[in-house]
Amino acid sequence: MKELSETVSELIAAFETPDIPGAPVAVEAEVETMVELSFVFTGGEYVALAAPPSSRFVSGLMAPVQRMRVRATRSMPADGENP
Amino acid sequence: MTVAAPIEDFLEAITSQLDATQDRLRLKAVNRPLTFALKDFAIDLCVFVELDSDGQIRLRPAGPNETGASTINISFTTVTRPMIEENTISMELTQSPSLEEMGLAPEETKQLARVGVHNVAQLEKLRERTDEQSVARFSGVDVGRLRHALQTNRPRIDYVQIGSRGPSTPNRPGPGGAAPRLQVRPGQSQLRLRGQRLQEGGATLRARLDGQEIPVLAASLTHADIALPDIAAGTLSIELPDGSRSEFDLVCDDPVVREPTVDAGAGPDDSSTAAAEGDGEGWE
Numbered sequence: 001m002k003e004l005s006e007t008v009s010e011l012i013a014a015f016e017t018p019d020i021p022g023a024p025v026a027v028e029a030e031v032e033t034m035v036e037l038s039f040v041f042t043g044g045e046y047v048a049l050a051a052p053p054s055s056r057f058v059s060g061l062m063a064p065v066q067r068m069r070v071r072a073t074r075s076m077p078a079d080g081e082n083p
Numbered sequence: 084m085t086v087a088a089p090i091e092d093f094l095e096a097i098t099s100q101l102d103a104t105q106d107r108l109r110l111k112a113v114n115r116p117l118t119f120a121l122k123d124f125a126i127d128l129c130v131f132v133e134l135d136s137d138g139q140i141r142l143r144p145a146g147p148n149e150t151g152a153s154t155i156n157i158s159f160t161t162v163t164r165p166m167i168e169e170n171t172i173s174m175e176l177t178q179s180p181s182l183e184e185m186g187l188a189p190e191e192t193k194q195l196a197r198v199g200v201h202n203v204a205q206l207e208k209l210r211e212r213t214d215e216q217s218v219a220r221f222s223g224v225d226v227g228r229l230r231h232a233l234q235t236n237r238p239r240i241d242y243v244q245i246g247s248r249g250p251s252t253p254n255r256p257g258p259g260g261a262a263p264r265l266q267v268r269p270g271q272s273q274l275r276l277r278g279q280r281l282q283e284g285g286a287t288l289r290a291r292l293d294g295q296e297i298p299v300l301a302a303s304l305t306h307a308d309i310a311l312p313d314i315a316a317g318t319l320s321i322e323l324p325d326g327s328r329s330e331f332d333l334v335c336d337d338p339v340v341r342e343p344t345v346d347a348g349a350g351p352d353d354s355s356t357a358a359a360e361g362d363g364e365g366w367e
Contacts, residue, residue: 004100
């Protein structure tokens with residue numbers, strides 16, 4: 001199971017479009033999906049893990065499934081805002 | 084089975100992951116003209132709510148095949164710096180001794196936490212707005228305990244130190260109730276005051292020599308460094324963050340004349356007058 005940040009990043013990356021002149025560009029993405037969210041205690045702190053709700057079919061156990069909603073907007077970074 | 088934990092641990096786990104997501108997206112923006120930024124995030128947490136023996140609410144994430152879990156809906160959104168400043172307590176207010184350090188029992192600190200008081204500065208702020216009786220009534224803490232804790236934890240100067248090897252002079256009145264005497268050698272340019280709550284809630288102590296303000300170089304809860312002028316002699320008046328004052332009789336002593344009077348063994352408890360030795364600016 002991946003960390004929540006990786007899962008959300010990959011979810012948002014799915015809306016990236018290739019840099020082709022004239023290609024349509026998604027400027028806002030709102031995704032509502034079901035995930036298996038779990039927490040592990042590692043390195044002295046809780047870490048949130050998230051994955052699509054597929055492990056139940058592998059393990060045969062009914063892992064709890066939670067609704068997750070992510071909204072991301074796309075904009076042109078202003079000068080000097082880049083890290 | 085996952086261990087139950089306070090709700091703030093879960094929120095911290097999720098927010099740190101969202102921060103990591105945002106950092107990744109910003110890195111991507113280095114090479115891309117258009118980039119996504121995370122705006123809102125919401126999650127339904129399936130948890131079991133438990134109460135531990137200390138009366139603290141704890142959450143345990145539901146495990147596989149567990150039924151009957153509660154659902155907590157949590158939403159996160161991006162906020163600006165002014166929004167953070169408006170909705171959180173100032174960092175300055177957190178720079179104050181805790182209630183445990185005040186000598187209050189764990190049960191009393193819990194009772195005060197229920198009325199939003201976590202440290203001495205917050206307790207005094209609440210007392211200024213209302214009074215001790217009201218604080219005691221709403222929190223359930225005995226008013227005598229509150230008064231005693233506030234009295235014994237007032238800002239105060241315990242010792243003054245001059246130079247790196249100089250002994251500490253206790254802040255006690257001299258003979259006849261005179262201000263404690265501090266002897267400074269020419270060239271010594273700093274005083275270190277040791278005590279408690281010398282800086283608090285953004286307010287720091289102020290120092291005046293014969294009415295002339297002199298700079299405070301550094302200040303913390305337990306000590307403050309004061310710059311002395313070239314000719315440091317007169318009445319040194321220290322105004323503490325709560326408005327109370329301590330006065331010292333500052334004497335600039337010629338080392339040649341002073342030499343025979345030096346009591347090398349003078350310790351903090353030996354006398355209210357102590358000679359300053361050493362010329363360095365480091366501190367013991």
